[in-house]
Amino acid sequence: MIRIATDIGGTFTDLVAFNEATGELLTGKASSTPGDFARGVMNSIDHATITLQAASDFVHGCTVVINAVTQRAGVRTALITTQGFRDVLAIGRGNRPDMYNLRTAKPEPFIPRRHRFEVRERVDFRGAVLVPLQLADLDPIIAQCRADAIEAIAICLLHAYAHPQHEQQCRAYLAERLPNIPISISSDITGEWREYERTSTVVLNAYVQPITDRYLTNLEAALARDGMRCEPHVMQSNGGTTTFAAARIRPIYLLESGPVSGVMGSAIIGQAIGEHNVIFVR
Numbered sequence: 333m334i335r336i337a338t339d340i341g342g343t344f345t346d347l348v349a350f351n352e353a354t355g356e357l358l359t360g361k362a363s364s365t366p367g368d369f370a371r372g373v374m375n376s377i378d379h380a381t382i383t384l385q386a387a388s389d390f391v392h393g394c395t396v397v398i399n400a401v402t403q404r405a406g407v408r409t410a411l412i413t414t415q416g417f418r419d420v421l422a423i424g425r426g427n428r429p430d431m432y433n434l435r436t437a438k439p440e441p442f443i444p445r446r447h448r449f450e451v452r453e454r455v456d457f458r459g460a461v462l463v464p465l466q467l468a469d470l471d472p473i474i475a476q477c478r479a480d481a482i483e484a485i486a487i488c489l490l491h492a493y494a495h496p497q498h499e500q501q502c503r504a505y506l507a508e509r510l511p512n513i514p515i516s517i518s519s520d521i522t523g524e525w526r527e528y529e530r531t532s533t534v535v536l537n538a539y540v541q542p543i544t545d546r547y548l549t550n551l552e553a554a555l556a557r558d559g560m561r562c563e564p565h566v567m568q569s570n571g572g573t574t575t576f577a578a579a580r581i582r583p584i585y586l587l588e589s590g591p592v593s594g595v596m597g598s599a600i601i602g603q604a605i606g607e608h609n610v611i612f613v614r
Contacts, residue, residue, distance in 0.1 A: 333351075333353065333388035334383075335388055335390075337392075337393075338377075338390075338393070339593060340369055340394045343364060346359075358380045360376040361376060362375035369394065371554075388562055389562060390560060390562055393592075394567075395589070397540050397543075397587050405543075406484075408480070409535065410486070412451060416450070417490060420488075420531050421441045421532060441535075443486075449473045449476070453489060453490075455489070457494060474509050484513060484514050486516050486535045488517075489502070493518075514538065515538075520582070544586065548579060551576075563576075564576055568585045571592050571593075598611075
């Protein structure tokens with residue numbers, strides 16, 4: 333059985349495989365294919381002359397998410413938040429990278445103000461409902477999303493980390509009426525306090541979700557066509573792995589999917605040889 337690891341880089345797509353029976357290491361390298369990154373992965377497999385029927389494990393590192401974010405090449409996304417908190421995404425934090433520069437400008441939010449919507453509801457930080465959720469507020473938002481060809485929706489309600497039910501109700505209501513639009517809710521993505529951090533994280537998750545879904549679906553189909561029977565996994569930013577199915581729901585967890593695998597590998601090699609000061613060069 334063969335354990336396979338692949339990684340997409342800006343120029344090349346690399347592969348390393350380990351034959352568990354013989355101890356042999358196999359490598360493959362192919363040009364990355366930005367129009368269809370899955371093709372570059374399959375080319376690296378061909379270069380290594382690996383038969384996918386023999387694969388017992390497949391782990392993939394990719395730059396699809398970070399490329400979409402840094403290039404601002406995500407999809408048209410809408411944000412739904414608690415009434416009065418529409419501008420959290422634009423206000424951000426008071427810290428400035430250049431403290432004494434009076435002309436410093438914050439980056440433009442990933443969602444323009446016209447696509448940031450409010451609903452009436454209010455929950456305190458303990459999770460007590462102060463104002464019940466008004467689901468009827470979503471009806472004009474749905475109409476606007478259809479008119480503006482919105483491709484993904486992020487929901488971040490005040491103190492949803494303590495009371496996620498309102499977000500869950502919003503998602504269910506929207507999913508019934510906008511069945512083809514993926515919906516991300518902050519309590520699922522990062523159930524932590526601080527509105528700006530939670531809002532920006534769920535917005536980025538929605539922003540890249542359709543792109544990541546298409547990529548992983550194409551790659552999974554290509555692997556299956558070539559005979560791979562094991563379930564593929566993808567690297568997460570925390571150095572662990574997750575299934576393609578889980579990554580489609582929380583693609584923001586893949587933001588550092590490519591670089592982190594090398595760091596983790598270097599740390600493991602360092603432990604194996606008793607060296608704790610290891611320098612990793614990508």
